[in-house]
Amino acid sequence: MDINIALLPGDGIGPEIIAEATKVLDRTAAKFGHRIRYTEALVGAAAIDATGNPYPDTTHCICREADAVLFGAIGDPKYDNNPKAKVRPEQGLLRMRKALGLFANLRPVTVYEPLVDRSPLKADVVRGTDFICVRELTSGIYFGRQGRDRHDTRAYDTCTYTIDEIEQVLRVAFRLAGTRRRHLTVVDKANVLETSRMWRETAQRTACEYPDVTVDFMFVDNAAMQIIRRPTDFDVIVTENMFGDILTDEASVISGSLGMLSSASIGAKCALFEPVHGSYPQAAGKDIANPMAAVLSAALLLEHLGLGAEGRAVRKAIDRTLAAGVVTEDLTAPGQRSYRTSAVGDFIAA
Amino acid sequence: MDINIALLPGDGIGPEIIAEATKVLDRTAAKFGHRIRYTEALVGAAAIDATGNPYPDTTHCICREADAVLFGAIGDPKYDNNPKAKVRPEQGLLRMRKALGLFANLRPVTVYEPLVDRSPLKADVVRGTDFICVRELTSGIYFGRQGRDRHDTRAYDTCTYTIDEIEQVLRVAFRLAGTRRRHLTVVDKANVLETSRMWRETAQRTACEYPDVTVDFMFVDNAAMQIIRRPTDFDVIVTENMFGDILTDEASVISGSLGMLSSASIGAKCALFEPVHGSYPQAAGKDIANPMAAVLSAALLLEHLGLGAEGRAVRKAIDRTLAAGVVTEDLTAPGQRSYRTSAVGDFIAA
Ligand SMILES: CC(C)[C@H](C(=O)O)[C@@H](O)C(=O)O
Numbered sequence: 262m263d264i265n266i267a268l269l270p271g272d273g274i275g276p277e278i279i280a281e282a283t284k285v286l287d288r289t290a291a292k293f294g295h296r297i298r299y300t301e302a303l304v305g306a307a308a309i310d311a312t313g314n315p316y317p318d319t320t321h322c323i324c325r326e327a328d329a330v331l332f333g334a335i336g337d338p339k340y341d342n343n344p345k346a347k348v349r350p351e352q353g354l355l356r357m358r359k360a361l362g363l364f365a366n367l368r369p370v371t372v373y374e375p376l377v378d379r380s381p382l383k384a385d386v387v388r389g390t391d392f393i394c395v396r397e398l399t400s401g402i403y404f405g406r407q408g409r410d411r412h413d414t415r416a417y418d419t420c421t422y423t424i425d426e427i428e429q430v431l432r433v434a435f436r437l438a439g440t441r442r443r444h445l446t447v448v449d450k451a452n453v454l455e456t457s458r459m460w461r462e463t464a465q466r467t468a469c470e471y472p473d474v475t476v477d478f479m480f481v482d483n484a485a486m487q488i489i490r491r492p493t494d495f496d497v498i499v500t501e502n503m504f505g506d507i508l509t510d511e512a513s514v515i516s517g518s519l520g521m522l523s524s525a526s527i528g529a530k531c532a533l534f535e536p537v538h539g540s541y542p543q544a545a546g547k548d549i550a551n552p553m554a555a556v557l558s559a560a561l562l563l564e565h566l567g568l569g570a571e572g573r574a575v576r577k578a579i580d581r582t583l584a585a586g587v588v589t590e591d592l593t594a595p596g597q598r599s600y601r602t603s604a605v606g607d608f609i610a611a
Numbered sequence: 612m613d614i615n616i617a618l619l620p621g622d623g624i625g626p627e628i629i630a631e632a633t634k635v636l637d638r639t640a641a642k643f644g645h646r647i648r649y650t651e652a653l654v655g656a657a658a659i660d661a662t663g664n665p666y667p668d669t670t671h672c673i674c675r676e677a678d679a680v681l682f683g684a685i686g687d688p689k690y691d692n693n694p695k696a697k698v699r700p701e702q703g704l705l706r707m708r709k710a711l712g713l714f715a716n717l718r719p720v721t722v723y724e725p726l727v728d729r730s731p732l733k734a735d736v737v738r739g740t741d742f743i744c745v746r747e748l749t750s751g752i753y754f755g756r757q758g759r760d761r762h763d764t765r766a767y768d769t770c771t772y773t774i775d776e777i778e779q780v781l782r783v784a785f786r787l788a789g790t791r792r793r794h795l796t797v798v799d800k801a802n803v804l805e806t807s808r809m810w811r812e813t814a815q816r817t818a819c820e821y822p823d824v825t826v827d828f829m830f831v832d833n834a835a836m837q838i839i840r841r842p843t844d845f846d847v848i849v850t851e852n853m854f855g856d857i858l859t860d861e862a863s864v865i866s867g868s869l870g871m872l873s874s875a876s877i878g879a880k881c882a883l884f885e886p887v888h889g890s891y892p893q894a895a896g897k898d899i900a901n902p903m904a905a906v907l908s909a910a911l912l913l914e915h916l917g918l919g920a921e922g923r924a925v926r927k928a929i930d931r932t933l934a935a936g937v938v939t940e941d942l943t944a945p946g947q948r949s950y951r952t953s954a955v956g957d958f959i960a961a
């Protein structure tokens with residue numbers, strides 16, 4: 262098979278970890294007889310520095326024409342504490358999501374048995390955790406009207422949702438639940454927000470079409486508690502953009518190893534795969550970042566293209582690498598030897 | 612001293628736990644020579660059932676004239692899954708907050724050593740946790756314009772903040788940090804939201820007036836991670852209404868005993884004290900609910916009125932009750948005897 266991947270390394274540790282992911286992809290392609298063509302493109306602070314635009318048109322065209330996008334990370338501290346900065350790397354990310362129509366962000370939360378003790382939660386609380394968060398990614402308060410009044414004394418943001426937007430992402434979640442333990446939790450704040458009430462109505466209506474899936478509803482504040490108290494209770498969680506941003510990051514703590522978490526952002530025509538950890542600027546260029554989340558994102562990408570055996574091969578290589586203790590310093594136990602980013606990538610690929 | 616308390620038991624377990632709190636308050640007043648007068652009023656589902664209004668005018672007058680309000684809980688499942696219900700108990704809570712101007716909600720998060728093993732987090736992660744969340748309570752998306760379009764296909768909610776609203780709650784947080792470890796964390800989503808950028812600018816400006824307080828800024832998604840990963844790192848956290856709702860409930864998990872957490876909602880003229888747990892309808896009327904959070908809310912109330920010794924006496928009684936193992940079933944270890952709500956109240960009072 263000929264595979265055409267748009268490669269967006271982005272900022273911080275992005276380039277280093279993406280390099281390891283392509284190393285593993287190349288090895289897998291060679292083994293299974295595929296040909297991968299990468300087209301690299303700029304995004305984020307890297308793109309602002311080069312072109313003044315965090316998501317240049319050429320990047321958009323490259324993504325649209327690819328079979329899938331492999332993304333590193335964006336974000337640079339020089340923009341974070343400057344609330345007046347006119348152009349920010351994050352805008353590139355948001356524009357990209359919107360322009361590519363990536364309306365559903367999927368984040369699996371599972372626990373690797375060799376790493377169970379790294380979690381800040383007790384082993385018996387986290388063991389057996391296996392759920393997926395589906396976050397709406399192209400609407401809500403991220404994309405509503407925002408601004409200030411004339412006197413610059415009042416600011417506003419608007420959260421809006423249409424029934425179609427809600428239904429579209431709910432269907433992804435219902436179908437996903439149907440392939441798993443058939444339990445969907447819809448998270449909202451229907452006791453306060455009008456958009457949440459529309460989410461709840463739409464979910465109640467859509468549920469009729471998926472009678473084999475059990476649906477329950479949870480307020481977002483309660484969900485923030487239950488995800489930590491009883492993570493094994495969840496199968497699929499679906500929620501709106503802002504709640505999803507918060508809850509998925511909260512959930513990422515469960516496994517105790519942010520460096521192992523990958524995500525997929527799916528649209529009608531495009532799909533993008535990225536590690537959950539950010540650009541981690543403090544580690545950039547030091548060859549210490551954990552490449553496993555990027556490699557696992559590549560596995561998701563292969564699986565999305567229908568290459569299940571190839572994806573499994575990559576996951577198996579990760580399991581063996583973990584078992585062999587060939588890990589970066591974020592995953593080492595006290596006294597244990599740690600490996601460089603590139604050494605871990607070499608081991609996985611081998 | 613003559614103390615005039617408005618008593619709002621509310622729904623679910625509210626009446627039972629408030630009864631124990633007044634039991635302890637009466638005992639404390641007798642011991643220290645104070646006279647407490649309670650004026651009871653309706654709120655929440657109880658008020659809807661009686662008057663059709665979840666926050667009747669008479670309740671408002673009673674609260675306004677009191678020295679402080681002691682509140683139980685509101686919420687009834689019969690309203691939760693009916694997104695079209697026109698009158699909801701929660702509206703009573705929100706109207707009350709707005710009408711009484713309770714703009715700052717303070718929630719202490721500390722860990723009781725005898726209960727440290729009840730936390731879903733590891734003991735060495737939670738031990739020593741001692742922070743306070745300050746949540747803005749009368750603005751933001753909770754009180755912005757909301758509605759639907761004519762065709763009922765689009766819903767919207769608006770988040771707005773004025774600089775004055777932000778400054779007012781920030782000052783509470785800065786002052787509080789000044790009396791503690793002088794470390795304030797401002798949580799926002801300034802990389803996406805305009806209101807958050809106004810929060811960040813205002814905090815940066817206000818910080819100049821509190822040079823002894825160290826301020827840092829954290830995105831809400833990152834905060835949702837760090838609260839669980841390193842809870843001991845925080846001293847005072849301040850944030851807007853919706854983020855505060857989510858993060859305070861998340862933080863309540865740390866102690867492993869929601870039944871021990873109290874909160875204060877402070878305004879320019881009024882103050883209200885309530886347990887953090889909700890109305891817990893499944894337990895209502897069974898005499899099994901933990902009254903300690905309500906009793907600790909009463910302690911906060913006494914301290915707010917300047918009665919520090921009285922507040923300390925109540926806290927000491929709680930510590931002794933815990934040490935004696937006189938606790939409701941939510942706090943018992945396997946095999947340990949549990950006590951009824953009223954028995955725990957009796958023991959604390961004694
Ligand atoms: C960088 C930021 C805009 C982004 C978001 O909030 O969506 C990030 O936190 C994420 O979750 O991918």
Ligand SMILES: CC(C)[C@H](C(=O)O)[C@@H](O)C(=O)O
Nearest residue numbers: 452453482686701704705856
């Ligand atoms: C009941 C609900 C409206 C309320 C809120 O969201 O503020 C509750 O969750 C709280 O935190 O007091």
